Amino acid sequence: MRCGVVVRKLGMSRIFDDSGNHVPVTILRLEDVEVLSAKSIEKDGYCAMQIGFGNKKPKNITKPLRGFFAKAKSEPKEKVVEFRVSEDAVLKIGDKIGVNHFVAGQKVDLVGVSQGKGFAGSMKRHNFGGMQATHGVSISNRCHGSTGNSQDPGRTWKGKKMAGQYGNVRTTIQNLTVVELIEEDNLILVKGAVPGSKNGILKMFDSIKHKSQKMFLSLVGLKLYQKLLKVIRKRLQIMMK
Numbered sequence: 001m002r003c004g005v006v007v008r009k010l011g012m013s014r015i016f017d018d019s020g021n022h023v024p025v026t027i028l029r030l031e032d033v034e035v036l037s038a039k040s041i042e043k044d045g046y047c048a049m050q051i052g053f054g055n056k057k058p059k060n061i062t063k064p065l066r067g068f069f070a071k072a073k074s075e076p077k078e079k080v081v082e083f084r085v086s087e088d089a090v091l092k093i094g095d096k097i098g099v100n101h102f103v104a105g106q107k108v109d110l111v112g113v114s115q116g117k118g119f120a121g122s123m124k125r126h127n128f129g130g131m132q133a134t135h136g137v138s139i140s141n142r143c144h145g146s147t148g149n150s151q152d153p154g155r156t157w158k159g160k161k162m163a164g165q166y167g168n169v170r171t172t173i174q175n176l177t178v179v180e181l182i183e184e185d186n187l188i189l190v191k192g193a194v195p196g197s198k199n200g201i202l203k204m205f206d207s208i209k210h211k212s213q214k215m216f217l218s219l220v221g222l223k224l225y226q227k228l229l230k231v232i233r234k235r236l237q238i239m240m241k
Helices: 063-071 122-126 211-220 222-240
Strands: 005-016 022-029 034-039 048-055 077-084 107-113 118-120 164-166 170-182 187-191 201-206
Touching (some): 005 187, 022 170, 034 063, 034 077, 077 201, 122 164
Antiparallel strands (some): 005 022, 005 201, 022 187, 034 048, 048 077, 107 170, 107 201, 118 164, 170 187
């Protein structure tokens, strides 16, 4: 299992493939992504990498964090995220991670916080059909109707679908396709939509559940897969020149 990265969502656009088909894409940018520290099984009981994203002014961070970044010999970061990795996929502290960490065509998962919609009614929040808009319904046509029971138990059950806060929750989108990598601008184009608003920060890593990718990793092995990625990156660089 490889280490993931942290990206910033810039917005959505579209591109056209070789056949002229329109492909909606989300533009993601890597900003000074760096390995800050590593967790080992011997010392911490599990294997993981701590990744920093974006730079921040030293005056805007706390003293404990200043010591953490000084130990890593890195500039203060805007976001620090930890990724679980396998023992043979550990990176060196101080390594920079760019868009060539991925390959065009592979499947990835993205995790972020969805856009908050505020206090929403049952029709918007849970896709209720509502009541009739005529024949004596009056102003209750968008209400969710009765929510309770009879005398026993005489209360509303927990988890009842009602109006309430909508959005602003952690959301994972799985099996998105990497369409294109733009190395000079540190941009990754991913097919489809991802959670969050513009300038939001997301976690991005190799797809976990995709069958073909999982089968490929299990048959070939992680080390051989990484060597294959390096060969593909070199060929892409030669083709771009």
